[in-house]
Amino acid sequence: QKEVEQNSGPLSVPEGAIASLNCTYSDRGSQSFFWYRQYSGKSPELIMFIYSNGDKEDGRFTAQLNKASQYVSLLIRDSQPSDSATYLCANDMRFGAGTRLTVKP
Amino acid sequence: NAGVTQTPKFQVLKTGQSMTLQCAQDMNHNSMYWYRQDPGMGLRLIYYSASEGTTDKGEVPNGYNVSRLNKREFSLRLESAAPSQTSVYFCATYSPGQTNYGYTFGSGTRLTVV
Numbered sequence: 644q645k646e647v648e649q650n651s652g653p654l655s656v657p658e659g660a661i662a663s664l665n666c667t668y669s670d671r672g673s674q675s676f677f678w679y680r681q682y683s684g685k686s687p688e689l690i691m692f693i694y695s696n697g698d699k700e701d702g703r704f705t706a707q708l709n710k711a712s713q714y715v716s717l718l719i720r721d722s723q724p725s726d727s728a729t730y731l732c733a734n735d736m737r738f739g740a741g742t743r744l745t746v747k748p
Numbered sequence: 749n750a751g752v753t754q755t756p757k758f759q760v761l762k763t764g765q766s767m768t769l770q771c772a773q774d775m776n777h778n779s780m781y782w783y784r785q786d787p788g789m790g791l792r793l794i795y796y797s798a799s800e801g802t803t804d805k806g807e808v809p810n811g812y813n814v815s816r817l818n819k820r821e822f823s824l825r826l827e828s829a830a831p832s833q834t835s836v837y838f839c840a841t842y843s844p845g846q847t848n849y850g851y852t853f854g855s856g857t858r859l860t861v862v
Contacts, residue, residue, distance in 0.1 A: 686856050689852075740790035
């Protein structure tokens with residue numbers, strides 16, 4: 644069965660630190676990968692997508708894709724308390740279970 | 749521009765009752781999805797519709813039926829609700845284009861079956 648797996652966490656980092664979130668996938672044919680942020684009681688919202696090997700940066704967020712190793716990561720620089728949420732990795736209709744991030748002031 | 753609209757937002761059902769969750773989108777996307785989200789299990793795909801007139805089973809279709817009424821609307825029906833169907837249900841659309849790429853979710857329906 645094709646799967647997307649994430650470290651369930653929780654992950655806690657101090658304000659201003661780098662938060663690193665990881666995701667692995669089993670379908671070698673997967674093309675596009677997405678990172679979603681979900682605040683408690685809310686629906687997921689798209690942060691970034693990536694479909695090429697390497698890094699993609701958008702503000703404080705950097706997505707990294709390594710197709711050979713079948714992993715995707717999300718780095719959040721200068722983490723803020725407002726980044727505290729659950730982060731979901733997704734591809735081809737499949738979502739990981741999410742990693743809960745807490746940024747402590 | 750509402751995006752993806754789900755109704756109702758909250759619902760309590762008794763075991764064995766039926767109900768339909770409604771989803772409508774104004775984004776002109778072909779693909780629509782129904783997911784359920786349970787604590788610690790992420791989003792699991794129930795059914796999806798790649799285009800008007802087509803529907804396909806996802807990972808957890810048992811106990812559900814869907815109807816793609818037209819391009820805008822995709823409904824999810826529980827014929828005989830069970831406590832195991834207590835969950836948060838999300839409808840989503842998908843855009844493969846360069847703008848608004850990815851999934852857009854509705855605000856969710858919190859369903860409790862007692």
